[in-house]
Amino acid sequence: MEDKLYWYWFCSMLGINSRKQHQLMEIFAHPKELFRTSPNIIEEKLSEKAFQRFCKSRSEDQIKRQYEALREEQIRFLLSVEAGYPKRLKKIYDYPYGIFQKGQAWLERELVIAVVGSRHPSSYGLELTRLFAGKMAKIGIGIVSGLAKGIDGAAHRGAGCERGVTAGVLGCGIDRIYPWDNHQLFYEMYENQTVFSEYPPGVRPDAWRFPERNRIISGLSDGILVMEAEKRSGSLITADCGLEQNKEIFAVPGPVTSGNHAGCHGLIKQGAKLVETVEDILSEFPDFTKSSENIQHFQKKSLAKPEKKVYDVVDLYPRHLNEIMNEAGLSFGETVSALFLLESKGYIKQIHHNIYIKNIYKG
Amino acid sequence: MYQEVISGIVRGVAGQLIHVEVEIRNGLPYFTMVGCLSKEAAEAKERVASALRSIGHPLPSMKLTVNLSPANIKKKGTAFDFPIAVAFLACLGLIPGSELDKICILGELALNGKIHGAGCCLPIILEARKRGIHRFFLAAEDQNSLEDMDGIQIIPMEHLSDVLDYFHGTMKNRTGLRKEWVPEEESEDFSDIRGQQHLKRAVEAAITGRHHLLLVGSPGSGKTMAVKRIPTILPPLTDSQRLEVQSIYDAAGISRNIADWRCPVRMPHSSIPKGALIGGGQEPKAGEITLAHHGILVMDELMEFRQECLEALRQPLEEKRIQVNRLGWNYVFPADFQMIGTMNPCPCGFALEDGRCRCSQLKKRQYLRKLSGPLLDRFDMVLTVKEEKEPARPPETSKEIRSRVINNIQLEKERLAGTGCSFFSELKAEDVMRLCRPSAEVRKLLETAADMKKISRRGIHKILKLSMTLSLMDGEDNICPVHVLEAMTFRNTGFVEEVAGDGR
Numbered sequence: 001m002e003d004k005l006y007w008y009w010f011c012s013m014l015g016i017n018s019r020k021q022h023q024l025m026e027i028f029a030h031p032k033e034l035f036r037t038s039p040n041i042i043e044e045k046l047s048e049k050a051f052q053r054f055c056k057s058r059s060e061d062q063i064k065r066q067y068e069a070l071r072e073e074q075i076r077f078l079l080s081v082e083a084g085y086p087k088r089l090k091k092i093y094d095y096p097y098g099i100f101q102k103g104q105a106w107l108e109r110e111l112v113i114a115v116v117g118s119r120h121p122s123s124y125g126l127e128l129t130r131l132f133a134g135k136m137a138k139i140g141i142g143i144v145s146g147l148a149k150g151i152d153g154a155a156h157r158g159a160g161c162e163r164g165v166t167a168g169v170l171g172c173g174i175d176r177i178y179p180w181d182n183h184q185l186f187y188e189m190y191e192n193q194t195v196f197s198e199y200p201p202g203v204r205p206d207a208w209r210f211p212e213r214n215r216i217i218s219g220l221s222d223g224i225l226v227m228e229a230e231k232r233s234g235s236l237i238t239a240d241c242g243l244e245q246n247k248e249i250f251a252v253p254g255p256v257t258s259g260n261h262a263g264c265h266g267l268i269k270q271g272a273k274l275v276e277t278v279e280d281i282l283s284e285f286p287d288f289t290k291s292s293e294n295i296q297h298f299q300k301k302s303l304a305k306p307e308k309k310v311y312d313v314v315d316l317y318p319r320h321l322n323e324i325m326n327e328a329g330l331s332f333g334e335t336v337s338a339l340f341l342l343e344s345k346g347y348i349k350q351i352h353h354n355i356y357i358k359n360i361y362k363g
Numbered sequence: 364m365y366q367e368v369i370s371g372i373v374r375g376v377a378g379q380l381i382h383v384e385v386e387i388r389n390g391l392p393y394f395t396m397v398g399c400l401s402k403e404a405a406e407a408k409e410r411v412a413s414a415l416r417s418i419g420h421p422l423p424s425m426k427l428t429v430n431l432s433p434a435n436i437k438k439k440g441t442a443f444d445f446p447i448a449v450a451f452l453a454c455l456g457l458i459p460g461s462e463l464d465k466i467c468i469l470g471e472l473a474l475n476g477k478i479h480g481a482g483c484c485l486p487i488i489l490e491a492r493k494r495g496i497h498r499f500f501l502a503a504e505d506q507n508s509l510e511d512m513d514g515i516q517i518i519p520m521e522h523l524s525d526v527l528d529y530f531h532g533t534m535k536n537r538t539g540l541r542k543e544w545v546p547e548e549e550s551e552d553f554s555d556i557r558g559q560q561h562l563k564r565a566v567e568a569a570i571t572g573r574h575h576l577l578l579v580g581s582p583g584s585g586k587t588m589a590v591k592r593i594p595t596i597l598p599p600l601t602d603s604q605r606l607e608v609q610s611i612y613d614a615a616g617i618s619r620n621i622a623d624w625r626c627p628v629r630m631p632h633s634s635i636p637k638g639a640l641i642g643g644g645q646e647p648k649a650g651e652i653t654l655a656h657h658g659i660l661v662m663d664e665l666m667e668f669r670q671e672c673l674e675a676l677r678q679p680l681e682e683k684r685i686q687v688n689r690l691g692w693n694y695v696f697p698a699d700f701q702m703i704g705t706m707n708p709c710p711c712g713f714a715l716e717d718g719r720c721r722c723s724q725l726k727k728r729q730y731l732r733k734l735s736g737p738l739l740d741r742f743d744m745v746l747t748v749k750e751e752k753e754p755a756r757p758p759e760t761s762k763e764i765r766s767r768v769i770n771n772i773q774l775e776k777e778r779l780a781g782t783g784c785s786f787f788s789e790l791k792a793e794d795v796m797r798l799c800r801p802s803a804e805v806r807k808l809l810e811t812a813a814d815m816k817k818i819s820r821r822g823i824h825k826i827l828k829l830s831m832t833l834s835l836m837d838g839e840d841n842i843c844p845v846h847v848l849e850a851m852t853f854r855n856t857g858f859v860e861e862v863a864g865d866g867r
């Protein structure tokens with residue numbers, strides 16, 4: 001049996017986590033040794049379930065069959081010693097020995113940033129995420145995230161729109177689409193981008209796997225940008241992993257009145273860098289040489305009177321026509337006309353019927 | 364001896380005349396009734412016999428036959444007691460039989476000869492009037508649900524002996540007994556709603572132009588509050604509409620004062636079965652949509668209704684009537700109603716609130732699947748409602764709004780003279796273009812909006828209809844661009860995609 005098949009057996013068929021894998025490898029040095037060890041020696045080293053799996057799975061036929069099935073599903077199994085394995089990931093202390101990859105090969109970039117955040121973000125968080133991810137992808141920064149709902153999805157989409165490079169890391173089996181809401185994004189990612197998972201096909205998205213997957217997200221990147229996180233958010237776990245792995249942490253602030261951003265503010269208090277523009281991120285990486293001239297700041301625009309009034313009222317937090325009308329102090333007709341003009345020029349967006357937000361892409 | 368008297372029953376929501384035939388002939392004493400009678404109708408035998416005995420004219424000991432014709436229709440109810448008794452009186456020669464063929468008689472008898480109301484007289488009276496019968500003998504009790512109508516003479520009676528008095532010319536005149544009807548005070552008022560200018564304007568436009576309205580919003584955003592106050596701004600019914608509505612209510616057995624000029628507003632609960640909504644039963648009865656004829660059907664929490672109920676509304680919304688088929692017989696009920704629906708944007712209800720919705724897209728899609736394209740298309744106005752914190756200008760009272768609505772509806776009728784419609788929403792596509800003559804400016808705006816995918820080409824007519832209503836409300840003769848823009852804020856067919864949409 002080939003070397004790689006032993007690794008495949010070791011990484012996926014025993015169902016043991018990566019810390020345990022590292023412990024075993026300290027003893028056995030190569031899965032081939034473990035494979036050939038008699039069960040009674042290994043029994044005390046493994047949990048009961050893992051031991052049962054160990055006994056049952058040691059059939060070469062079965063291993064070969066499963067490995068062949070991967071190819072049919074267009075899944076690649078990368079070993080840490082192989083060239084396709086992400087370089088940055090190998091540097092973390094509990095790197096996975098093997099990782100599954102679906103979609104295109106991961107193109108190493110000079111700079112890779114992980115963009116993470118809440119699964120139920122505000123429009124403010126969503127819009128900024130798409131903007132930041134898009135801008136970073138445009139200047140050649142790789143974007144890594146977790147393919148979850150909300151901020152993660154927006155980060156992948158933002159980078160995808162600008163034809164950048166982005167990778168998603170799953171907390172379930174590589175063949176699974178979870179959450180289903182993002183299924184379209186998954187197919188787009190398979191087509192043009194990379195999807196990673198430490199877990200073999202068929203593994204369910206158990207809650208405890210996601211913190212494990214977060215260490216891979218941070219491990220793949222040079223810095224972690226937390227867009228919007230509540231006080232006890234999974235994104236903070238990613239940031240913690242990043243700290244352990246000696247990565248840069250960035251956080252985008254929000255209004256102090258809404259609890260949605262409390263996690264980000266906490267990170268800033270602890271010393272994470274406050275990010276207003278993409279430049280704030282780039283300045284931490286002086287080696288990254290790409291020019292950043294076309295990064296814009298948020299500016300005031302010169303608009304006619306009623307439009308100006310309305311535009312000033314519209315925010316990144318969605319507002320209803322009624323509120324806009326009241327706050328701008330205009331009549332119904334004036335407000336409606338101004339909103340239509342602004343929308344047709346692209347300054348504002350209607351995210352739901354009669355509910356508007358600023359369009360930050362139109363700088 | 365043979366005598367025929369005219370009476371009637373209600374089938375569905377319309378009346379049908381029934382000929383009551385009585386024959387007395389020699390033979391063994393025997394009383395039989397035929398003609399497809401229900402239990403209570405067949406029991407008339409005993410009531411009639413006792414009532415006639417009580418006024419001193421007992422039935423003779425002869426062979427008596429009563430037939431209700433047409434004999435193939437199931438006859439329910441007790442309204443035949445009185446006509447049968449009158450027919451016997453004529454047979455016995457106590458009243459002139461020749462006069463009876465122009466009189467329709469309805470009423471239930473007590474054993475002592477007193478006449479009780481039979482209910483549901485109006486549909487029969489309206490039907491009889493069509494057939495050229497103008498005189499009616501009714502129970503005095505039923506008079507409250509009737510009023511003076513053109514070409515109809517109602518003679519209220521309290522006792523069977525009144526019939527004899529009537530033909531002898533000695534009966535007391537009983538007209539003028541009716542009480543005046545005063546509408547109950549409305550405890551709700553539009554001034555209770557603070558702010559929400561947009562919603563209020565939408566409701567007013569919906570009533571003025573009779574546009575079907577769908578409100579989408581989070582729980583507590585004020586949808587139901589606004590809908591509950593709609594009755595306070597409705598225009599009164601016209602006289603002919605009022606009679607039509609009254610006749611439907613009589614047929615359905617729901618009490619309603621005939622002087623009640625208010626538009627019916629029906630608010631069925633969302634658990635309603637299909638039959639109760641569109642009309643049904645073995646002998647079909649009017650459903651909620653027919654009860655909302657000339658009025659409003661409010662579907663609060665539209666998404667909680669059964670799918671079959673929602674789909675069943677499509678035909679009546681288009682044709683303004685509903686056909687209920689039973690083996691061998693089709694019933695057509697009028698159903699010219701305005702539909703006002705409210706719903707949440709997603710199962711949790713907070714899809715419009717920023718970052719509060721926890722529904723998966725699958726859940727949202729499943730939820731919105733009930734709202735089929737054709738049904739959504741029937742709504743001229745679909746708008747989102749959001750809770751508003753700051754109160755705005757001092758709110759108007761319902762009274763002010765109502766007087767404006769009445770005025771505008773009058774103007775609307777004048778403007779639509781010659782099209783056969785009385786509301787902008789009823790206009791046909793070709794009439795829309797002819798009537799509103801969009802200016803170059805408006806055309807350009809519509810083009811831009813269509814390019815921005817804010818409206819579909821198909822929806823342009825609906826937008827124009829709505830714009831006409833809005834321009835009328837603003838006192839303008841022609842539609843201006845601002846009216847079209849406003850109409851667009853009231854109409855949104857894309858909200859299903861928005862709510863369930865990808866990419867956000």
